[in-house]
Amino acid sequence: MSEATGMSRHIAESSGHIAASAMDFWKRYRKNKIGVAGLGIIIFFTVMAVFAPLISPYNPNLINSSLYLSPPSAAHLLGTNQLGQDLLSLNFYGARISLIVGFAAAAISVIVGLVIGLYSGYFGGWADEILMRVTDFFLVIPTLVFMIVIAAVIGPSLLNVILVIGLLSWPSTARTIRSMVLSIKNWPFIESATINGGKSNYIIFRHIAPNVFPVVFANAVMSVASAIFAQASLVFLGVGDVTDISWGGIIHGAFAFGAVTSGMWWYVIPPGLFIILVILGFTMTGYSLEEMFNPKKRGF
Amino acid sequence: MATLTFSSYIAKRIALTVVSIFIIISFNFFLFRVLPGNPITLLYRSPRLTLNQEKSLAIQFGLNKPEWEQYLLYIRNALEGNFGISFYYKVSVTSELIPALENSLVLLIPATIISVLLGIFTGVFSAWRENSKTDVAVLQTAMAFYAMPTFWLGGIFILLAIYIGGIPVAGEYSVGSTSILNLLEHMALPLLTLVLVYYGQFTIMMRNSLRDVLSEDYIVTAYAKGADSRRILYTHAVPNAMLPMISLIAINLGLMVTGAILVETVFSWPGIGYMIYEAIGHLDYPMLQGAFIIVTFSVVLANLLADMIYGMVDPRIRYK
């Protein structure tokens, strides 16, 4: 814990030190093999997403009915799908949706979780009690089923999928933040700020929030992985916009058009490998950050 | 005295379960009414239903009555297992869902038991050799499977099964067959997929739980008595490490259910998950909400069961 607080004090310091502490932070992070590998994977897929139009051999939306489910060839390294679209290009473009949904949904869930965790930990009382019951409930309930039902009712657009994933994933973040706030609340400088009549909002956002920030950050990185997982599962089940290109969608297509049962491994294996890799990338990075910020926390 | 506190523990759990069930039903009621679109139409009026069916639904769910009365009727109907009529099958949702639930349990119960046992076994193995190469290998294997999308791993198994040949990749029975052997053949791949993806979380839980227990004072006491490794592990450490596992297993049942939905879809296993998948495709809203309620009910009730087992196993709760 002492290291975590030391770290966060760095962050809380004036902006002049931020560049220096960022350098300091990077020096420590660089030593963490798992973390560096994870970050490398994230960068790899970010580059793939950004430069998809440049690296893709074809326009993925190009339909060519004469190329119905064709096997890999020199022209189409991973073959084509039921619409004759180039699978390699589809897989490159698929990185976009995964990352967009991952980052956006994680941002929503972390912001909601942060605010709720801060208030509930700081004020305690009945609001806190309700929060704990709600998170208990969410922890137990199969969230994916929740997401399916809501998305099915409100209409499965990309934005809706992001909202549904983001708004149903905050409880675990809120829980973590809450327990941190409970201990930070008793630090002498917070207590003295409270006694000196500091406004609650000021204390929460000026004094407490900077100290939970590192853990929030690690948590956010982990959340990206679970959001990507959730999105892939939803699309696979047919919830979501089928015209959006995504890895889950490619796998959905492979099943729906008999590619799997026809043994077309080139259709189904690559998008799954990409999902696994990107999820491992975010998990490894988040895990390493957590380990750095909070060395006492148990591994895995 | 002792039984009084134990029964108050149970009473508290039951109360929490009732609250959860109430939340689930209410959530459903409001979801299909508050959200945009025309929810009443979504649930009770479909061009596919006959006029008679529509009329009887309107009476059962009080569609002409004020909202609060509809809400009460909705709760009553839900508790009685009445979730309306399926748009697609044109029969009551419950009559379709009950056999589906049975099929799901046929797959889910063995999958859970095997995953938990495999997780406990590998977790004990890992914790006992903490930080050794075997520990790292066991954990990495578990993590690798855990990172795989369930439906994708299922797809890989289908590819392999078709390449090898002779292994059924869809359904619960071959047409016309009802033999156990035939069921087991069909179950092999979905079961394997579920177990592989989900045992890893139990490995990690068991490893961490046992690691905590192994640093407890009473373990040092057991060493001081002259107990050997076997006795330390199986008489003292594992039983204590199993206690938190009971709650953790219960909490993670939700995740197993999610996995089952995906696996059923991949292998066309006629359970609730497959019903959900089909309902999404058919826009069969009554079916979707019925399945949702049944799935969440089951998970909540399984948690209640786990809490009760916990209360009976832990003497600190049993004899307070």
Next chain:
Amino acid sequence: MLNISNLSVSYSTDSGIANAITDLSLDVNEGETMGLVGESGSGKSTLGLALMRILPKNARIVSGSMMVYGKDLMSLSRGKMRRMRGETISMVFQGAMNSLNPLMTVEKQVSEPLLIHGKANMREALATAHDILGKVGLKSSAWKQYPHQLSGGMKQRAVIAMAIITNPKILIADEPTTGLDVVTQMAIVRLLKETQREMNITMIFISHDLPVVAKIADRISIMYGGRLMESGTTNDVIRNPRHPYTSKLLASVPDISGNQIISGIPGEPVSALRLPAGCLFRERCEIALKECASYNYDVSFEEKDHRAYCINSGAL
């Protein structure tokens, strides 16, 4: 019968090597009670664990020997050492804390050593356990209870019963009274003393509480920073302390009415991670000399069995 010579134990931690015990030599005679006194971090508990050879994985016995009846415990195979634990050498831990398995009844835990060492079957073991539990003052209503249902004092009695059920030769009691109220503390000390006499056990009584130790021990050894500071008969050490640390410990005696410490020892105990050269106590010592910085722990005071490791002990 128990001879420890030149024992050094270290822990490897994230912040470096911690020298928990340095070059410690100690002799305990058959049938006597040796009191081992020191603040937390003095290495006294490490010594107990080292004697049982149940040190944590990150600990290492760097050098030295521990002879029991002329046999070095270090030279025993793992299996032989295991069979000695709980049979020849037993240990009593701080029972008020977590030293009992929360899922086993008291009688089961107390009878376990007999089963482990193959001395009885389940029925006989339970009968013996009841016998011993009665002797240490636990009523039969408590026998089938779980640890959380017992008070701290009762748990401590159960822990003692568990340690003596095999008739051990040596009993190591590590802080057996810590966490108990004063009345219970006295009762436990009395119980240990009686048991020790009756069964003619050689006892090592480890505690931070010098007055409690003085009540039970025949001889006392004072440890600081992993080294021996002073040892001698209880009478000599208490009446005529020859080390400034001992006199400070005596001055910080709790008063009779309660636990109030009249005067603590100023300064922080030395860190096992960074032991200073020379006398370990000199930073906190009021009579420290310049030469203390180069002191190499030759015995500097010796009178019969009474030894102290302080070059300025004449100033006391």
